[in-house]
Amino acid sequence: ETLECSHDDADLYRMFWYKQNTNRTIQLVTYSVGKGETETDPIFDKKKYTMTREEQLKSFLLIKDLRTGDSAVYYCAASSSQWKRPYPAYFGPGTKLTVLDPNNEITKPNVKILPPSSQEGKGKGEKKTLVCVATDFYPDHVTVSWKVNEGVGTDSMAKWDDNTKKYSITSRLRVLNKKWHKESNTFTCTVDxxxxxxNENVTDSINGSSEGIVLILIYLYYICILS
Incomplete structure (x- = not known):
């Protein structure tokens, strides 16, 4: 597999390739101090990981004999260097490489929306939290979105389970109390x-609930009768 990286700033003459594993640790794989000058970090096999740089503003990372352990996000970075001064490195968005395990069947996710707690966000203007959980999928090439796209917080990456050999990911949607207590509102979570x-979409939907409002009205009515 060959990954390509290029930039347009001649002052950034050093280039690097990094590997970020599923446990989110990031390691330097190869680096170059100039055109035609490349090195592989000692912790990696230079026969397997090779960097080429025939142009000043472009480099390639060649990964041979792909194994499942090569699955990761690979980042290219570029920087300049000044004597005895720290210098920033500018990273690209990363390239996700997945080497499928022949013994692990491709499986689409199970998607379920969990309703908010009745104890959360009772006051006016407060919010409720809906949780979308996608589980038991392989590989981990997924994106999560909501039909009501406000206040969304999604895990930065899917989590691997060594027991099931599958991934899971969670996304949370924060909505105003009054929106949740309107039964005509439908909240949909889509996992691409x-x-x-x-690409295939797996979805789950849940309607708003007026249950909390009904309980509050009954409680207020009960207080009025007693008084």
């Missing part, structure tokens, strides 16, 4: 899953 050949 790439199965190796095409």
């Amino acid at each position: 899953f790439f199965n190796g050949q095409s």
Whole structure:
């Protein structure tokens, strides 16, 4: 597999390739101090990981004999260097490489929305939290979105389970109390899953609930009768 990186700033003459594993640790794989000058970090096999740089503003990372352990996000970075001074490195968005395990079947996620707690966000103007949970999928090429797209917080990356050999990811949606207590509102979570050949969507929906409002009205009515 060959990964390509390029930039347009001639002052950034040093280039690097990094590997970020599923446990989120990031390691330097190869680096270059100039055109035609490349090195592989000692912790990596230079016969497997090779960097080429025939142009000043472009480099390639070649990964041979792909194994499942090569699955990671690979980042290219560029920087300049000044004597005895720290210098920033500018990173690209990263390239996600997945090497499928032949013994692990491609499986689309199970998606379920969990309703908010009845104890959360009772006051006017406060918010409720809906949780979308996608589980038991492989590989981890997914994106999560909500139909009501406000206050969304999604895990930065899917989590691997060594027991099931599958991934999971969680997304949370914060909505105003009054929106949740309107039964006509529908909240939909969509997980876009790439199965190796095409993308398919797996969704789950939940309607708002007026249950909390009814309980409050009954409670107020009860107080009025007693008084």
